[in-house]
Amino acid sequence: MVTQTVESGAAGHGAEPRGKRTEAGEATYLIAIAEALWEEMERDERVFLLGEDIGAYGGAFKVTEGFIDRFGPERVMDTPIAEETIVGLAIGSAMEGFRPVAEFQYADFMSSGFDEITTVLARYHYRSGVPLPVVLRGPSGGGVRASSFHSINPEPWFAHAGGIKVICPAFPSDAKGLLKSAIRDDNPCMFLEHKWIYRRIKEVVPEDPDFLVPIGRAEVRRIGTDVTIVTYGAMVHRALDAAADLAQKGVSVEVVDLRTIHPMDTEAVLESVAKTSRALVVYESYRFLGVGAEVAAVIAEEAFEHLDAPVMRLAPPNVPVPFSPALEDAFLPDVADIEEAVQKLSAW
Amino acid sequence: MATEVSKERYLAEAVEELASLTPDHLREVLYKLKLCRYFDERMEALYRQGRLPGAIYSGRGQEGTHVGVAYALRSDDSLFPTHRDLSAQLTKGLDLNRVMAQFWGRIDGYTRGRDGNSHIGDWKGNRTFAVISHLPIAYPVACGAALAYKRRGEPRVAMAICGDGATSNGRWHEALNVSAIHRLPVVWVVNNNQYAYSTPNELEFAVPSIALRAAAYGMPGVRVDGANVLEVYAAARDAVERARGGDPSLIESVSLRWRGHAGHDPAKYVPRELLEDHVQNKDPVKRFEELLKAHDVIDDDGIKAIQERVGREFDQGYEYAQSSPFPVGSDVTKGLFVEDGYWTGEPSREGGTQS
Ligand SMILES: Cc1ncc(C[n+]2csc(CCOP(=O)(O)OP(=O)(O)O)c2C)c(N)n1
Numbered sequence: 001m002v003t004q005t006v007e008s009g010a011a012g013h014g015a016e017p018r019g020k021r022t023e024a025g026e027a028t029y030l031i032a033i034a035e036a037l038w039e040e041m042e043r044d045e046r047v048f049l050l051g052e053d054i055g056a057y058g059g060a061f062k063v064t065e066g067f068i069d070r071f072g073p074e075r076v077m078d079t080p081i082a083e084e085t086i087v088g089l090a091i092g093s094a095m096e097g098f099r100p101v102a103e104f105q106y107a108d109f110m111s112s113g114f115d116e117i118t119t120v121l122a123r124y125h126y127r128s129g130v131p132l133p134v135v136l137r138g139p140s141g142g143g144v145r146a147s148s149f150h151s152i153n154p155e156p157w158f159a160h161a162g163g164i165k166v167i168c169p170a171f172p173s174d175a176k177g178l179l180k181s182a183i184r185d186d187n188p189c190m191f192l193e194h195k196w197i198y199r200r201i202k203e204v205v206p207e208d209p210d211f212l213v214p215i216g217r218a219e220v221r222r223i224g225t226d227v228t229i230v231t232y233g234a235m236v237h238r239a240l241d242a243a244a245d246l247a248q249k250g251v252s253v254e255v256v257d258l259r260t261i262h263p264m265d266t267e268a269v270l271e272s273v274a275k276t277s278r279a280l281v282v283y284e285s286y287r288f289l290g291v292g293a294e295v296a297a298v299i300a301e302e303a304f305e306h307l308d309a310p311v312m313r314l315a316p317p318n319v320p321v322p323f324s325p326a327l328e329d330a331f332l333p334d335v336a337d338i339e340e341a342v343q344k345l346s347a348w
Numbered sequence: 349m350a351t352e353v354s355k356e357r358y359l360a361e362a363v364e365e366l367a368s369l370t371p372d373h374l375r376e377v378l379y380k381l382k383l384c385r386y387f388d389e390r391m392e393a394l395y396r397q398g399r400l401p402g403a404i405y406s407g408r409g410q411e412g413t414h415v416g417v418a419y420a421l422r423s424d425d426s427l428f429p430t431h432r433d434l435s436a437q438l439t440k441g442l443d444l445n446r447v448m449a450q451f452w453g454r455i456d457g458y459t460r461g462r463d464g465n466s467h468i469g470d471w472k473g474n475r476t477f478a479v480i481s482h483l484p485i486a487y488p489v490a491c492g493a494a495l496a497y498k499r500r501g502e503p504r505v506a507m508a509i510c511g512d513g514a515t516s517n518g519r520w521h522e523a524l525n526v527s528a529i530h531r532l533p534v535v536w537v538v539n540n541n542q543y544a545y546s547t548p549n550e551l552e553f554a555v556p557s558i559a560l561r562a563a564a565y566g567m568p569g570v571r572v573d574g575a576n577v578l579e580v581y582a583a584a585r586d587a588v589e590r591a592r593g594g595d596p597s598l599i600e601s602v603s604l605r606w607r608g609h610a611g612h613d614p615a616k617y618v619p620r621e622l623l624e625d626h627v628q629n630k631d632p633v634k635r636f637e638e639l640l641k642a643h644d645v646i647d648d649d650g651i652k653a654i655q656e657r658v659g660r661e662f663d664q665g666y667e668y669a670q671s672s673p674f675p676v677g678s679d680v681t682k683g684l685f686v687e688d689g690y691w692t693g694e695p696s697r698e699g700g701t702q703s
Binding site: 085087088089092094115116123131162165186 | 426458459460462463467469471472477478480482485486487488489490491492493494495496497499506518519522523525526529530683684685686687690691692
């Protein structure tokens with residue numbers, strides 16, 4: 001089905017202001033991320049931001065709008081289009097005691113800094129014992145008609161690199177609490193902000209400046225008894241929609257939101273599968289050799305005796321993210337796809 | 349090309365530079381040159397005898413560059429070297445015992461056996477970045493260290509070295525550009541030893557010199573003779589001063605890679621006459637020794653004492669390395685993240701000395 005939603009601005013970003021919390025304290029994911037950065041910069045002067053167009057312009061998605069007025073151009077540092085050197089600046093300054101947070105305009109451009117990320121950042125502590133408290137942030141994910149070069153989900157590349165914690169929050173509160181944890185963590189962290197969620201999902205977000213969400217812990221988003229859906233990022237919202245609908249049809253679905261890809265909370269996954277005996281992994285990064293393969297393998301190795309059905313995966317095919325709404329909708333798992341997969345599993 | 353200087357002119361011109369260092373410092377420079385040369389020769393011999401595991405990347409013939417640039421740094425300045433630049437790290441102060449333990453994969457090596465040969469660094473002590481193969485991957489990281497010094501108003505500099513071949517890689521250009529835009533206290537050094545593995549300069553760049561490229565980024569660039577350690581040192585000292593004042597610059601130091609790319613490579617692609625000319629007439633160690641003798645900074649006994657000292661230090665390092673235990677296999681997953689405390693605690697020494 002072709003959705004009629006049209007994104008404002010090119011490739012999902014726009015020039016509209018970031019916006020504010022509602023009277024009731026609800027914040028979008030975008031606002032929650034900005035709050036995390038702001039609070040951590042207020043708290044610790046070693047924290048600084050660097051990236052392209054993040055200063056006066058406030059970043060392509062307006063995450064850092066207004067930051068330069070408060071923190072100045074040294075702590076909100078505009079860089080040229082030089083991704084390897086953006087990562088290098090972060091690594092080198094972290095080696096000398098700073099806590100940099102580098103913004104990639106899109107997570108797609110992390111590949112332009114790939115070597116510094118996977119060869120230096122991911123491996124340096126293991127071979128030297130020098131901590132690298134670096135956070136790399138970037139808007140990831142599709143569903144916003146941004147096509148091949150502005151929609152990528154790079155989490156498996158970097159989870160596979162070893163020494164990087166890879167975080168993919170689905171909700172504003174998690175985004176805030178996990179980003180704050182990442183900034184306080186002494187290890188390299190990659191924080192992938194799903195751009196489809198930015199302005200769509202809002203909730204009441206804690207205002208306590210020490211509100212933290214632990215890295216590496218999953219969260220059960222919906223309790224169920226028949227089938228477990230293991231998922232993360234924007235797919236959590238599809239899975240929850242599917243689960244609500246399936247409940248009407250008499251199927252009780254448990255939704256486990258991984259929140260962090262590496263390190264992965266396999267205990268939470270196994271605990272849920274021990275209860276439901278059926279598992280579906282839904283994710284937006286590539287299906288082949290991906291996050292779902294890892295989750296399925298862990299379940300097969302450690303929960304085989306609990307299983308009543310094969311573990312299933314639902315994820316995009318390994319082709320570039322296409323532009324045409326007809327193609328992108330076919331590419332991404334949707335609510336109907338999830339329901340169909342759950343029904344198949346339930347039939348076992 | 350680098351200024352071709354006859355031996356006589358070299359001796360005469362060097363006098364001015366001689367005056368900038370005390371006799372003790374000059375003798376220390378000679379010691380460093382001889383240490384690096386001796387280490388390089390002995391390690392290659394051990395490699396050829398099959399007594400050294402892994403690889404070696406000889407820096408022979410380039411000691412003038414390595415010692416000259418690193419000697420201009422203070423201990424709290426940082427150095428970002430490549431596989432070829434162990435002599436620069438030794439000059440900065442790395443402990444020969446631990447360096448040798450690294451080559452033999454032992455727990456007392458700077459990387460606790462996690463990396464080998466010249467993929468070494470001592471960030472916590474001597475402020476040298478643990479070498480990474482990918483060229484020139486430390487260039488962007490040097491920008492970051494320099495940014496930290498600048499932000500805190502510290503009079504420190506970051507120096508990065510790479511070879512002529514590495515300048516073809518995009519991040520070399522990124523890093524120079526960013527350092528100039530943000531006025532970072534960096535000294536960029538290119539050890540132009542005329543070959544990148546088998547590839548000569550003319551297949552790596554089409555400009556007459558690498559130093560010329562500095563202008564494209566808005567910084568000064570100089571080309572110096574790597575056979576003349578004092579000329580290299582003077583250029584590095586000026587560049588370090590400039591960096592302390594807040595501006596980056598580029599030094600291209602020209603020499604020749606006397607040996608193959610690594611221990612396995614006979615380097616038949618290097619013309620014999622070129623190599624002979626460098627070994628006979630442009631040996632940075634021999635030239636400096638002659639200079640100091642000619643100016644009565646050292647005599648034959650003094651030279652002999654240095655030679656004995658480096659021999660002794662090498663033998664001690666070798667013994668130290670052989671008696672240092674291997675890391676234990678069960679530690680293989682430790683220290684990826686900081687939480688397990690592997691790098692803040694003492695590692696197991698139960699690995700034994702037999703592999
Ligand atoms: C990005 C990258 N590609 C290839 C290599 C393999 N390699 C190692 S050293 C070398 C030649 C380097 O030449 P140069 O930069 O002139 O330094 P030298 O070894 O002569 O000191 C090559 C191709 C590498 N280390 N990094």
